[in-house]
Amino acid sequence: MTIVEVAGVTHTRAGVAILHDVDLRLDAGRLVVLAGRSGSGKSTLCHLVAGVMRPTSGAVRVADRPADRVRDWAVAALLPQRLALAAEMTVAENAGLPARLRGRPVDPDLFGRLGLDAIADRAAGATSLGEQQRTALARALVLGPAVAVLDEPTGHQDDEHVDLILDTLTTAATAGTLVLVATHDQRVIDIADETVRLRSGRLVR
Numbered sequence: 001m002t003i004v005e006v007a008g009v010t011h012t013r014a015g016v017a018i019l020h021d022v023d024l025r026l027d028a029g030r031l032v033v034l035a036g037r038s039g040s041g042k043s044t045l046c047h048l049v050a051g052v053m054r055p056t057s058g059a060v061r062v063a064d065r066p067a068d069r070v071r072d073w074a075v076a077a078l079l080p081q082r083l084a085l086a087a088e089m090t091v092a093e094n095a096g097l098p099a100r101l102r103g104r105p106v107d108p109d110l111f112g113r114l115g116l117d118a119i120a121d122r123a124a125g126a127t128s129l130g131e132q133q134r135t136a137l138a139r140a141l142v143l144g145p146a147v148a149v150l151d152e153p154t155g156h157q158d159d160e161h162v163d164l165i166l167d168t169l170t171t172a173a174t175a176g177t178l179v180l181v182a183t184h185d186q187r188v189i190d191i192a193d194e195t196v197r198l199r200s201g202r203l204v205r
């Protein structure tokens, strides 16, 4: 089942084209890596799929709706590069926020899988950057979204925690989530079902 459809997307910022005529269809339950050099447009495409921006031209659809109209983390959730946690709230409160807003329970295994159990009750602002990144990853996955858009999820992690994250990504995809990961990390590329590459804003398969 197609979850994400990007059709003829060109995106321009400050007069400069960042994405050129991008077409992409992605199905449920897959782990797909979006690879490419720094500045190739990965974060921009992530933001378009997550619906936080609208393309200059072309269409981005998620679960048959324009991505920017979805606004539902059970459908499309984002782990942004800038994590956007509430510093005063605990790790568990931050990660569980999308579930609490919808009155849904939190998967009791999710925090343990990401090595967050021991710090669940600590204010997010008093945790390391790697811990904050795993908290924001848990927040993106907590509702088991149709698509989880994860921008560099291993960027601040040591090898041991990278392994926890790889397991978590695989578990989410097996449960039916389309896991779309922007990364240059070969360890993620090695476990992906598919890798699509951006080069200067153009998609190369």
Ligand SMILES: Nc1ncnc2c1ncn2[C@@H]1O[C@H](COP(=O)(O)OP(=O)(O)OP(=O)(O)O)[C@@H](O)[C@H]1O
Binding pocket: 013, 014, 016, 018, 036, 037, 038, 039, 040, 041, 042, 043, 044, 045
């Ligand atoms: N708000 C903006 N205004 C103008 N140009 C921008 C803006 N945001 C991004 N860009 C430019 O668009 C291009 C693509 O940026 P993007 O952040 O999507 O790349 P990326 O592949 O995610 O890079 P990285 O791996 O370094 O995060 C870059 O040249 C960047 O400078």
